[in-house]
Amino acid sequence: MKSLCKSAALAAACGLTLVAGVVSAQAAPAAAPSVAEAPVGPGPTVxxxxxGNIAGLMYYCYAHDIDDDTTVRSLGRSLAKRADVKNDPAYAAGGVGKLMVGPGQMVDLTAAESDVRTASCAHAAQRGTELDDGTFLLPLQD
Structure with a gap:
């Protein structure tokens, strides 16, 4: 009986159904991992x-007319010159519209609704200024 209880607990932990002490060959479908939402506005958090991913996204957002602010283009270029960005595979992913939302998790913004793309690009630009190492100077505001 103790063995059966351990098997049932193991089966439940793995999302399987235990029938008469035998683990079912059909596993229950796994739920898709949730993606953290941005604290403000629609879309996933950046x-x-x-x-590197932020720098790539800034290129994507500017090149696809989602954000046509030249500051976004300039900041993205400034971030892309950093050594830690040059070797980051997430830079290329960002350049094609993929946002890193967690370890090994990417969200494809090309498939997202327009307002989500716009909000994600705005959040990426804001995050880019936070991640800047001081080499980029924001334009003076009048």
């Missing part, structure tokens, strides 16, 4: 994205 808080877990690497500097």
């Amino acid at each position: 808080d877990n994205a690497s500097v």
